[in-house]
Amino acid sequence: MSQKISLLIAVLLLFSCQKNDDDADQTIALDDIEVQIQNPLNFENVFPGEEVYFRGVVSTDKSSDLTNLKASWTSDKDGLIFEDNITEDGETSFTTSTLSKNIHHIKLNIFNEVDSSISDSIEIYNAIKLFPIEKTDHSSTLTWSSLKDPQFQSFKLYRSRYKSNILQGEPIFVTTNIEDTTFVDTTALLGEKHFYKVVLNRASQAPDKFESNIESIQTGKFIKKDYPILKIVTDTTRNYAYGIVNLQSIYDTNGTGYGLIFINLKNFSVENRILQNIRFSDLDIASSGNYLYLAARSNTVYKVNLNTKNLESTITLARSAHKIEVGNNGKLYYHVTPPTSGATVFRIYDLDNNINLPYRTTIPDADASFSHGDFEIDENNILYHGESNSSSSKLSKIGTTDNTFSLINQWDSNDYQSAKIVLNNNKLYWNQYLLDLDLNIQGTFQNNSGDINIQDVSPNGDTVLGWRNLFNSSDQSIIKEIPAIFNSGVFINNSQLLLYKIDDPLYQQYESTIYLYSFD
Numbered sequence: 001m002s003q004k005i006s007l008l009i010a011v012l013l014l015f016s017c018q019k020n021d022d023d024a025d026q027t028i029a030l031d032d033i034e035v036q037i038q039n040p041l042n043f044e045n046v047f048p049g050e051e052v053y054f055r056g057v058v059s060t061d062k063s064s065d066l067t068n069l070k071a072s073w074t075s076d077k078d079g080l081i082f083e084d085n086i087t088e089d090g091e092t093s094f095t096t097s098t099l100s101k102n103i104h105h106i107k108l109n110i111f112n113e114v115d116s117s118i119s120d121s122i123e124i125y126n127a128i129k130l131f132p133i134e135k136t137d138h139s140s141t142l143t144w145s146s147l148k149d150p151q152f153q154s155f156k157l158y159r160s161r162y163k164s165n166i167l168q169g170e171p172i173f174v175t176t177n178i179e180d181t182t183f184v185d186t187t188a189l190l191g192e193k194h195f196y197k198v199v200l201n202r203a204s205q206a207p208d209k210f211e212s213n214i215e216s217i218q219t220g221k222f223i224k225k226d227y228p229i230l231k232i233v234t235d236t237t238r239n240y241a242y243g244i245v246n247l248q249s250i251y252d253t254n255g256t257g258y259g260l261i262f263i264n265l266k267n268f269s270v271e272n273r274i275l276q277n278i279r280f281s282d283l284d285i286a287s288s289g290n291y292l293y294l295a296a297r298s299n300t301v302y303k304v305n306l307n308t309k310n311l312e313s314t315i316t317l318a319r320s321a322h323k324i325e326v327g328n329n330g331k332l333y334y335h336v337t338p339p340t341s342g343a344t345v346f347r348i349y350d351l352d353n354n355i356n357l358p359y360r361t362t363i364p365d366a367d368a369s370f371s372h373g374d375f376e377i378d379e380n381n382i383l384y385h386g387e388s389n390s391s392s393s394k395l396s397k398i399g400t401t402d403n404t405f406s407l408i409n410q411w412d413s414n415d416y417q418s419a420k421i422v423l424n425n426n427k428l429y430w431n432q433y434l435l436d437l438d439l440n441i442q443g444t445f446q447n448n449s450g451d452i453n454i455q456d457v458s459p460n461g462d463t464v465l466g467w468r469n470l471f472n473s474s475d476q477s478i479i480k481e482i483p484a485i486f487n488s489g490v491f492i493n494n495s496q497l498l499l500y501k502i503d504d505p506l507y508q509q510y511e512s513t514i515y516l517y518s519f520d
Contacts, residue, residue, distance in 0.1 A: 028068060028112045033060045035110045035120045039093075042122040047129040047213050048101045048145045055093040056108045056120065058086050066090045069110050076105040086110070099126045101147045127210035128200050137221035137516045140185045144198045144212055151202040152178045159188065163195045163214060171199075190220030190484040190499075190515050220484070221516040223263075223270060227256040228502040228510040231282065232263070234490050235306065237289050239265045241490070241498055244280045245273070247510070248502075250297070254510060260294060262309055265492060268516050272309055275302065282321075286351075287328040295321045297337050301349075318356040319347055325377040326351070333377060333400070335370070335385070343369035343392070346383065348403055361405040363398075368405075370396060376423035378437070382408070386430045388419035395421075395430055395439055411439040418453050420488075425461035427473075429454040432466075434476065443476040458494045465489050465497060470519065484515055495519055 039055040046052045054073060058066055071092035073082040082094045092108070107121040127147050134141045142157065155178075156171035173183045188194045198212040230246040241263040247254055259276035260283070263269070275294075280302075282295045291312070292304040301315040301324065321334035330352040338344040345368060348357040361368055371389035378384070383398040393413045399406040413433070422429040426437055432452035434443040445452045445466060452466045457473065464471040470479040482499070489499040499515040 027114055028064050028066070030110070030112055030116050030118045032062050032064075033058060033069075033110070033118060035059075035108060035118050037106070037108050037120045037122050040106075040122065040124050043124070043207060044122075045125045045127055045210050046099070048099075048126055048147075049097060049129060050213075051095045051097045052099060052124075052126075053093070053095050054082065054106075055091065058090040058092070058110055060090075068113055072109045072111065074107050074109070075099070076107075077102045078104070101126055101145065103127070103147070103149070125207075125210050128198055128212045130196060130198050130212040130215045133196065133215050133217040135217055135219060135221075136518070138186065138190075138518045140188060140194075140217055140219050141182065142185060142196055142198075142215075143182045146178065146181055146200060148178070149200065149202060149210075151204040153201045153203050155180065156199045156201060157183055158197050158199065159185065160195050161192060163216070166195050166197050166214065167199070185219075187481075187483050188219040190517065191218065191222045191224075191513050193218045221268060223268065223514045225261075225270065225512050225514075226509050227512060228254060229261075229500045229512040229514065230280075231488070232490050232498055232500060232514075233283055233285060233292075234265075234492055234498065235285060235289070236493070238306065240306075241265060241492070242283065242285075242292055243500070243514075244283055244294070245276070246279050246281065256510060260292075260304065263498075263514065265498075265516075270514075274304075274309070275311060278302065282323045284324050284326045286326045293324055293326055293332060295324045295334065297322045301332065301334075315349060315351075315354070317347070317349055318359075321347075323375060325375060325383070327377050327381040327400075328379060329381055331357075331381070331403075333375075333381075333383060335375060338372055343371045343389075345369055346375075346385075346398065346405055348400070357403050360403060363405055363407045367407055367410075370394075372419060373417075374419045374421045376421055376428075378423060378426075382437075384421060384423060384428055384437075386417060386419075386421040388417050393417050395428075395435070397437070397439055409439050411435075420453065420455060422454055422457050424457035424459075427457075427461065429457055429464060434473070445471050445476045447478060455488045456490045456497075458491045460494050463491075463494065465491065480519065482517065482519075484517065486513075486515065489517075 035058050037056050066086045069086040104124050109117045109119045111117045129145045131143050154176045157173040158166050159172045160166040195216045197214050200210040227245045228247050230244040232241050232243040234241045243261045245259045257276040258279045259273050261270050262272040264271045280294045281297045285292050294302040298320050299317045303313045305312040320337040322337040323335040325333050332349040336344040370385050371387040371392040373387040375383050375385040381400050385396045387394050395411045397409040399408050417431045428435040432445045447469050454466050456465045464473050486499040486501040489497050497517045501513050503511045
């Protein structure tokens, strides 16, 4: 009996030894294996809060079941960040968005069945992220997240119209304060797309800088249309603006049509467009505020009801009109459409009685005609006309008492002027000149370019809009440069503008841009 028991024990011991030998044979020898982290790259800059893809590859020349190997990913700052077995393809991979904002020494450890290990490591920089840009109608606010880097020297913010060369220009903002992670950009061109990147510069040479991701935005608040805008007037009572769809040159054609547009200023949108077959040249709102009158270089003036936004009626003038103004006496004053190069007269239409008034003047024949240009009317129904002609550049003050034109005063600038005159708070603004109502020069506006071309003045008379600049009316100094390319503009209120431009024609299509721009 004891002999049988001894034999059984010997058999069990034999099988036990064979099992251990088999296990030993299945243990993967790490001397024959290589491990490499392939993603991210060593010294790569990643961005806080974004997903980072990690991938490691295990390879061997021998035929082995790599799935018995265990992969362990660690960070010297965050500890264990992932753990799993190697796949059949010899890979280990995962994504995470929870890395702390820091410089991370990432290590991939590969363990076999007896906990022997091999490893590979990289250093990555979860350093600086530029957040999505917030914008208003006049600025863009950039904010970024950054690590507390003891090697920090400065932040530099770069801006470019092109993504490929964003770091080639000079930075638009530099700070040596590591807590300073916000910048308000007020100089980027409105309506244009800009790309931004932040660079953290370091004292250490390993590496000497961290770069953020790139964010982009089209700056400002704007509307783009495929038709040209000639002139806009504002209606503050209704919070609307009205614009003529037309071109400056009478010789150019517009395949997109013409007409009048209604701009809703509350939600800043083009709400409606009417009379698309009519090529208007000027418009004015009656003093009652209920009607808009439009001239079309013809004998017909169109009367639009601003409450219904529809054409109400038309008026037939004795002569063709290209510029109009409505007085506070129920009369419409118009400059007869001049010839291609030459001068013409003013006429009056009685809106209350729907009649053309006979032309009466005390102005001598030699001075009775006025060249191309613009005119305004004051509360006493006195006309102020500025010529815009290569052969004549006079500013005239013209009386209309008893419906009779009289030349009260005239001043010759002896220089070609653009076709725009502004009457505001008993002052005249004509190109670069500020004048009183007796045509005496009170000041001259200047800038570096030499082009002023005053377009409008704020309701309170304090701020003047010129080419690319806002000016102080009292001393003619520059308040600020407007970061936009525009042909003209009008004040909505004392701190807000509508600016508009016409782009060059492309494939016989015109594109206009209307900007809403606020300023302090």
